[in-house]
Amino acid sequence: MGLAKRIIPCLDVDNGRVVKGVQFVDIRDAGDPVEVAKRYNEQGADEITFLDITASSDDRETTVHMVEAIAAEVFIPLTVGGGIRTCEDIRRMLNAGADKVSINTAAIFNPEFVREAAERFGSQCIVVAIDAKKVSAEGEPDKWEIFTHGGRKPTGIDAVEWSKKMVELGAGEILLTSMDRDGTKNGFDLGVTRAISEAVHVPVIASGGVGNLQHLVDGVIEGKADAVLAASIFHFAEYSIQEAKETMQAAGIEMRL
Amino acid sequence: MSTENKSIVAVIDYGMGNLHSVAKSLEHVADANTEIVVTSDPKVIDAADRVLLPGVGAIRDCIGEMRKQGLIPTIQKAMAEKPFLAICVGIQSLMAHSEENGGVDCLNHFQGNAYYFGNDHRDVDGTQLKVPHMGWNQVKHTMDHPLWQGIEDGARFYFVHSFYILAENQSEVAGTCNYGHDFCVALARDNVFAVQFHPEKSHKDGLQLYKNFIHWDGKP
Numbered sequence: 453m454g455l456a457k458r459i460i461p462c463l464d465v466d467n468g469r470v471v472k473g474v475q476f477v478d479i480r481d482a483g484d485p486v487e488v489a490k491r492y493n494e495q496g497a498d499e500i501t502f503l504d505i506t507a508s509s510d511d512r513e514t515t516v517h518m519v520e521a522i523a524a525e526v527f528i529p530l531t532v533g534g535g536i537r538t539c540e541d542i543r544r545m546l547n548a549g550a551d552k553v554s555i556n557t558a559a560i561f562n563p564e565f566v567r568e569a570a571e572r573f574g575s576q577c578i579v580v581a582i583d584a585k586k587v588s589a590e591g592e593p594d595k596w597e598i599f600t601h602g603g604r605k606p607t608g609i610d611a612v613e614w615s616k617k618m619v620e621l622g623a624g625e626i627l628l629t630s631m632d633r634d635g636t637k638n639g640f641d642l643g644v645t646r647a648i649s650e651a652v653h654v655p656v657i658a659s660g661g662v663g664n665l666q667h668l669v670d671g672v673i674e675g676k677a678d679a680v681l682a683a684s685i686f687h688f689a690e691y692s693i694q695e696a697k698e699t700m701q702a703a704g705i706e707m708r709l
Numbered sequence: 710m711s712t713e714n715k716s717i718v719a720v721i722d723y724g725m726g727n728l729h730s731v732a733k734s735l736e737h738v739a740d741a742n743t744e745i746v747v748t749s750d751p752k753v754i755d756a757a758d759r760v761l762l763p764g765v766g767a768i769r770d771c772i773g774e775m776r777k778q779g780l781i782p783t784i785q786k787a788m789a790e791k792p793f794l795a796i797c798v799g800i801q802s803l804m805a806h807s808e809e810n811g812g813v814d815c816l817n818h819f820q821g822n823a824y825y826f827g828n829d830h831r832d833v834d835g836t837q838l839k840v841p842h843m844g845w846n847q848v849k850h851t852m853d854h855p856l857w858q859g860i861e862d863g864a865r866f867y868f869v870h871s872f873y874i875l876a877e878n879q880s881e882v883a884g885t886c887n888y889g890h891d892f893c894v895a896l897a898r899d900n901v902f903a904v905q906f907h908p909e910k911s912h913k914d915g916l917q918l919y920k921n922f923i924h925w926d927g928k929p
Contacts, residue, residue: 454832454887456845456865493912498845527734529867529910549729551910574766576841576869624841624869653828655839678839708845708865 456708457672458498458679459696460657461686463488466505468514472684482687486521493526495693498708500526501681504534516548523549531579539572554627556581557600560607563621570622580623584611584644585631596644603631612647619652626652630660637663645675657681665691665699672705715744718923719757722749723774725765734909738920751783760787764798769810771798788818792927793901800903801872809872819896821876830889838889841871848884848894856902856921864914866906900927
């Protein structure tokens, strides 16, 4: 008996619709965010993550309304990410009903923003999202670097060191996405997941590459993740949240069923 | 409909931010005769039938804001006379003292203190346990209480906290949880009930607890 590992379905929202791009090319429509969130809530999701991937900031108002609509009906934790750059952005999302916000690019350009946000709103609601890619060649010691712009731009920052720094600045949780796996359905990059999870004392959410339920099991057992995030396997009803939980529990992982 | 005959639940807003989800989930389970009011006005709190003390953020700011806004006597008065529910940092604020922020004296309604889990928190078998304690954990009922009605012993609730409570008076402990070691997650004495977890984030069981609170007469 103890703390359960979490399953977090992720809603990538573009122009008011849930979408899922395979390597950001083939964008498939997966429905209305509020309806999708309600469905996952009913299916027993442990949390929901809403990532606003709309390119322009004009539609931020739409996001605020959607977060409000979701928060009014879904009584599990809700994380909102995408375009969070200032404390004012955070305040708006929290007031709209988000429980946590996920900071990505803004942390890279201004790491002090993470400290400021954690001091003002508390570490419990500050998630730092890290997009990492393996940069070491075959035979070299493993090394992962932070990338921006959907995995296209290297930053030269070591992913493990960066996650430690983010926690020192006040991040309460790390959302780790393996950019070379995202959308591939080949499973998480377990190496980077484990390296970061063992390097920090806060929870780590593994993301990027889930194609089947065994991948979720591997993320927790081999990757030492505290939570697993997936999108397309749930959106297109390949698997239900319940099935995923049962599979994980059967593999010896403590789950909330 | 006039509000005169309505039963009022006051959610105390002492400036620590987001009370949206607490208010929404209370509204979700409230019947037509119950009104949920988010307020920092002592007069409204005094006149309410039930009072909920939420908690967000760090304890020093929490107690500091309560003091700055002159709400401490109002909170103490409410705890003396009507059904009162404290959640998360709210429960910690009712203890004698918290280790957070270098040590903060709290309202001392319950004897006992809040302690840090530590940056190297481990399970009995040596496994690393992450801090904050974040996610769904099982709550064991250690007393029968109207607020546990309809909730299974061992049901999971959503937690997010880095400080845990050690209560001095075991007869006031209403629920416990295990994370490396057992600790108190619910306290009850007379008309006051306090929980470490977030009912508003705990799906059906959390809503059930809020529903129980809305109908509670304040008797243990």
